[in-house]
Amino acid sequence: MPGLEDLYREVILDHYRNPRNRGELETPPALMAEGFNPLCGDEVKVYVQLDGDTITDVRISGQGCSISQSSASMMTTVVIGRTIDEARGTLRSFKQMMSIHEHGLDGQDSALDGSTEVPSGLGDLEALRGVVKFPVRIKCATLGWNTFDQALAEADS
Amino acid sequence: MSLDVAAVKADFPLLAREVHGTPIVYLDSGATSQKPRAVxxxxxxxxxxxxxxxxxxxxxxxxxxxxxxxxxxxxxxxxxxxxxxxxxxxxxxxxxxxxxxxxxxxxxxxxxxxxxxxxxxxxxxxxxxxxxxxxxxxxxxxxxxxxxxxxxxxxxxxxxxxxxxxxxxxxxxxxxxxxxxxxxxxxxxxxxxxxxxxxxxxxxxxxxxxxxxxxxxxxxxxxxxxxxxxxxxxxxxxxxxxxxxxxxxxxxxxxxxxxxxxxxxxxxxxxxxxxxxxxxxxxxxxxxxxxxxxLGMDAVRKHEVSLTDYALRTLGDRFGDDLLIHGPTDTTHRGGILSMCLRDIHAHDLSQVLDQHGVCVRAGHHCAKPLMRELGVTSTSRASLYLYNDESDIDALGDALDEAARFFDF
Structure with a gap:
């Protein structure tokens, strides 16, 4: 049975209590997208500042649970300073980690005992790996990322 | 006629199960009720x-x-x-x-x-x-x-x-x-x-x-x-x-x-x-x-009013201002629905901890977003009572809320 400590790792609670890069950026020049979790009513705004292909700043505003807030906070620390392509690569890795959940609700999970390859290079973000044991919380963890992705899509248009 | 809650509980097969190794405390009948064997x-x-x-x-x-x-x-x-x-x-x-x-x-x-x-x-x-x-x-x-x-x-x-x-x-x-x-x-x-x-x-x-x-x-x-x-x-x-x-x-x-x-x-x-x-x-x-x-609907209502009174009183005593329960305090004008906010713990996090203790509540906006905006919250944890709930369920909810407060450290 997955326990609370599988979900609420210390680094997650740290990012929840002390969220990094909270705030807003002026739009334009910054890009902004708004995301909703229809399940719980959480709302998040992600602001992205670009210099050419490089992400120079990201800010998060809105409200959410510890998982959605910490995931968004960690995301900012990983993507700031990266190129759009690099950030999208991290996004793919993260979402891959969030989707390796071919396991039952009783916690019988072969994917999480190391037998399935977990994307590497996610740093602190790997603390969120336990979220897949709590399927309803996956949307919390991916909310900020999907919203970030929408903001980046603005750059393409 | 008053309700024999122990007998009522025994009519509902699901209420005999355990979750996470602990007896289930089902407090989400506002979302869906459990079904008696007769049905x-x-x-x-x-x-x-x-x-x-x-x-x-x-x-x-x-x-x-x-x-x-x-x-x-x-x-x-x-x-x-x-x-x-x-x-x-x-x-x-x-x-x-x-x-x-x-x-x-x-x-x-x-x-x-x-x-x-x-x-x-x-x-x-x-x-x-x-x-x-x-x-x-x-x-x-x-x-x-x-x-x-x-x-x-x-x-x-x-x-x-x-x-x-x-x-x-x-x-x-x-x-x-x-x-x-x-x-x-x-x-x-x-x-x-x-x-x-x-x-x-x-x-x-x-x-x-x-x-x-x-x-x-x-x-x-x-x-x-x-x-x-x-x-x-x-x-x-x-x-x-x-x-x-x-x-x-x-x-x-x-x-x-x-x-x-x-x-x-x-x-x-x-x-x-x-x-x-x-x-x-x-x-x-x-x-x-x-x-x-x-069972008689008057007996059902009487039981729920009394249990709601018990919940408001005991949870109020245990948590004081740390636990905000929305809605009217006069139980003759309210149903057995308790939308709660425990300090600033997000409803999703709170209900997750409650679940570990077998307590089933609903977290979220309850499909009533205009009302949630009016209350100034995006989500609450909602306990909703029915004819098979008793004071032990409320006590279990209180104990689980205690654990949540401890887990999120305050």
């Missing part, structure tokens, strides 16, 4: 002994299935004080029942500029169908505001009723448990020539219901919140209104005749029941009503 048995008996389509076959078991499902209609109609069982339409759920009124009555009777008056307590099911009509027809959706304690503010009611063709209100808020004065609103609606639709989803399962006393014209409610199965809802409507309404969905059962150039609709209620109905579910809701009537 499960009645539905199984149908499938095992008389499964056949209704209103069609001339053979023995088809007749038995037809009789059993139509008996259920009579049972439910009697349960809500409807004099005429033809006034009771079976739908998929309460949402479909309200959509039926919006689609059929609304599209026949509402034109641009007409007003539908809602309260800020409404569930999305009693908001979105009217928004859809507003987009399509240009009707106006208007709102009855709230008082500070989450009741309806009716000081400006006369003014609000100007141009109103329908007042559509919930009889019990699914978020705060507030019980609005439905009779007063129905009378006020009728005084200006408007109709009144009541969303009884959180009312009919918990309080003795009489449509004549409520004074409304339509009553929508759902089976699965009142010990019945999912997949069945009900719309009660005054006969002359239903008789004048066009069909909602088209297909079998809802017609008297179909020709190459058109069709003649069936009489009510079957006019609104296109296709093979949920036969087992009709029989199931009939059995659920029998079960509730066996």
């Amino acid at each position: 499960l048995d009645a539905m199984n008996r149908y499938y095992e002994t008389i499964n056949a389509n209704v209103h069609r076959g001339a053979y023995h078991i088809a007749e038995l299935a037809t009789i059993a499902s139509e008996d259920a209609r009579r049972t439910v109609a009697r349960f809500i004080g409807a004099g005429d069982e033809h006034e009771l339409v079976f739908t998929k759920n309460a949402t479909e029942a309200i959509n039926l009124v919006a689609h059929s009555w609304g599209r026949t009777n509402l034109t641009e500029g007409d007003v539908v008056l809602l309260s800020l307590l409404e569930h999305h099911a009693n908001i979105v169908p009217w928004h859809q009509l507003a987009e399509e027809r240009g009707i106006e959706v208007r709102w009855i505001p709230l008082t500070d304690d989450g009741c309806l503010d009716l000081t400006d009611l006369d003014h609000l009723l100007d141009g109103v063709k329908l007042v559509a209100v919930t009889a019990v808020s699914n978020v705060t448990g507030a019980i609005p004065p439905v009779r007063q609103l129905a009378d006020a609606a009728h005084a200006v020539g408007a109709l009144c639709l009541v969303d009884g989803s959180q009312y009919v399962p918990h309080l003795a219901t009489d449509v004549t006393e409520l004074g409304c014209d339509f009553l929508a409610f759902t089976g699965h919140k009142m010990c019945g199965p999912t997949g069945i809802g009900m719309l009660w409507g005054r006969r002359e209104l239903l008789d004048a309404m066009p069909p909602f969905l088209g297909g079998g059962e809802m017609i008297l005749d179909v020709r190459r150039d058109g069709f003649t609709p069936n009489v009510v209620p079957w006019r609104f029941e296109a296709g093979t109905p949920p036969i087992a579910e009709m029989i199931g809701i009939g059995a659920a009503v029998d079960y509730l009537e066996g």
